[in-house]
Amino acid sequence: MSRWYLIVTGMLFAQTLGAQGTVVRPEPVLDPARATLRDALLQFRDSLSSIDAAASRLQRDYRQASPASLTSRARVMRDACAGSVRSLPAARKAVLAAAASDELRLRRRGEMVGALNHLQKALARCQSDFTTMSRAGEEERVRGYGNDRAMRVRAALRQYERVLGTFFNAMNIKVTPLGAQAGPVAG
Secondary structure, three states: OHHHHHHHHHHHHHHHHHHHOOOOOOOOOOOHHHHHHHHHHHHHHHHHHHHHHHHHHHHHOOOOOOHHHHHHHHHHHHHHHHHHHHHHHHHHHHHHHOOOOOHHHHHHHHHHHHHHHHHHHHHHHHHHHHHHHOOOOOHHHHHHHHHHHHHHHHHHHHHHHHHHHHHHHHOOOOOOOOOOOOOOOOO
């Protein structure tokens, strides 16, 4: 019995010894160009979150909302889309100025510009649709069509976010939420 105990104990210590050899590397420091790119794209992404929030409020209880509430929510959607439309050129400029030395980065930059173009069309349509719906007397139009328009904009946002994630990966830009700690990387 003491042999088995010795073998099991040895195996337990052997597993912990391997974990002691793990190296935790800090995230690489971004050069000024990539830091500027990251900041521009995160500011634009933050402007998109206001659209997401406004669409969620609109979709939450559009069937029971009062006419005044529907008009107000349409105005909030209009303003959120307009704010993002104004923020988009700075993001596009930063993407176009990004140094793309290898083929993967060039391809991802092209995909990112295409995603920004697609998103610009969706945001312009959102602004136009909700400008019309935010006028007095359009409450039932908001109730009938606002939810569909909000879902279309949110679908465009999700598509853009996927492309943004692959672009950040190609540019070696790590984005962690504020206050979150990056996990250790074995190496």
